[in-house]
Amino acid sequence: MPLTALEVIMAATLRAPIEEHPDLVELRARHDRAAATPLALLAGLYLAASPWIAGGNDSVTLAVTNLICGIAYMLLLGGLGNSYERTHSMAWAAAAIGIWTCVAPWVVTGDVAQTRSITSNLIVGAIATLLALAAASGARDRDAGRRDLGAQPYRSMPGNH
Secondary structure (H helix, E strand, O other): OOOOOOHHHHHHHHOOOHHHHHHHHHHHHHHHHHHHHOHHHHHHHHHHHHHHHHOOOHHHHHHHHHHHHHHHHHHHHHHHHHHHOHHHEEEEHHHHHHHHHHHHHHHHHHHOHHHHHHHHHHHHHHHHHHHHHHHHHHHHHHHHHHHHHHOOOOOOOOOOO
C-alpha cells in the first residue's frame, strides 16, 4: 500500500530523542568533567577562607579581598563556569583572579608584615592560576573539537546516514 503525503511528511520530520542530541551529550560531558575535578572549587574555597585559616586576618582589606576573590573563583571555575558556552573566557578571568591573589597583599594593604598571609596568597594564587590556565586550554581544545564536529549535521531522520 503506498504512503499518503501526510505519512511521508510525518516520516521525514521524525526526530531522534532529545537525549541523543550532540549538544546535550556535550553539555552532560562538561558537567561530568566539572564534577570529577573539584580541585578548582577547593582552591576557591581555601582562598575565601584563607585569612581565617592562615591566621593573617589582621588586615581587614586583605581578608575581604580574599573572600570576594575566592567566591568569584569558585563560581567561575568550580563548576558553574563549565556549564555555559564561554568557558574559555571565564577561565581567563579566573586566571586573572589567581594573579591578583599573588599581588593583593602588597596592593591592598601596602606593607604587609604577616609572612603567613603573603605565603598563603602566593601559594593559592599560583595554584589557582595554573588550574585556570589548564581550564582555558581544555576549553579551547573542546571548542576546537566542537567546531570540527559542527560541520557534520545532526542526522535525526530514519535512514538518513
